[in-house]
Amino acid sequence: MAMRIVVTGGKGGTGKSTVAAALAYELSKTKKTLLVDADVDCPNDHLILSVKRKKIKDVLQFIPEFKLDECTKCGKCAEICKQHSIVFVPGKYPAFVPETCTGCKACMAVCPSGAIKEGSKKIGSVYDGKNFGINLVSGELKVGEPVSGELVVETIRVAEKIAANRKMEAMIVDSAAGIGCPVIASIAGSDYAVAVTEPSPSALSDLQRVLLVIRHFRIPCGLMINKHNLSKSFCRKIEAFASKNKIPVIGRIPYSKRIMESTIKMKPVNAYDKQFTGIFSNTLKNIRQRNVEE
DSSP states (O other): OOEEEEEEOSSTTSSHHHHHHHHHHHHTTTSOEEEEEOOTTSOOHHHHTTOOOEEEEEEEEEEEEEOTTTOOOOOHHHHHOTTOOEEOOTTSOOEEOGGGOOOOOHHHHHOTTOOEEEEEEEEEEEEEEEETTEEEEEEEEOTTOSOOHHHHHHHHHHHHHHHHHTTOSEEEEEOOSSSSHHHHHHHTTOSEEEEEEOSSHHHHHHHHHHHHHHHHTTOOEEEEEETTTSOHHHHHHHHHHHHHTTOOEEEEEOOOHHHHHHHHTTSOHHHHOGGGHHHHHHHHHHHHHHHHHO
16 A cells, blocks of 8 residues: 555645645655646646546545426425425425535435435536656546535545555645645545645644644644745744744745745646755655654
């Protein structure tokens, strides 16, 4: 089984995708590496790696299919629907809004006449590609779909099958921002978590929240501080927080226009500028060391 490292951090814009792509590129020099873009609401690792993706599969989700000839017009399906995807007027057949349905199947469970059957709708797709020696699996949510956790689960499931078939030795999972279902699905089952933050109050606040999720799953964790030279005083606050909570700082990335340039050129930053190679190689050394210790 390939070692699985999840890159997370809570706040959006801290550089999770930059770090994930750079770690994957550094790992690919010595190991067969798979990068999983689990930020399915807004995937961009294929842009950083300049990958032309190929669709592997569409992902379907349950939606109710109403058999009106069996419906008794009781309205229980509408009462139970937390998303208000089923509209009911007494004496009328229920009206269904598929765009807001999250596929919980509660309506089917409460229907006394069995008038609700299993239907399906497409919620997104999973893609495959390769560049810079990195295999990429990327999920992308269909525009307008309300829930992405199920697609993240399927994206990682597909990635695990590919990792096994291609005998991958390492897997990097690039998670979405926040602490919701998509992030939980990305973190669960990982061997190590890299929490990416930056020297700002909002980043530290969000970091504290995502660490609760990581600790819930009892996953070893290390902290990576991006743009650490923008505010030395707040960087010290983050380091003090990390020390107090016994979280190792496994890497520091300076603010640099070269990172922005690498994104524009669609290359991992350590492939674009070799001065960043040492940062990410040392980070991987720290991960290996900490993971062995714990």
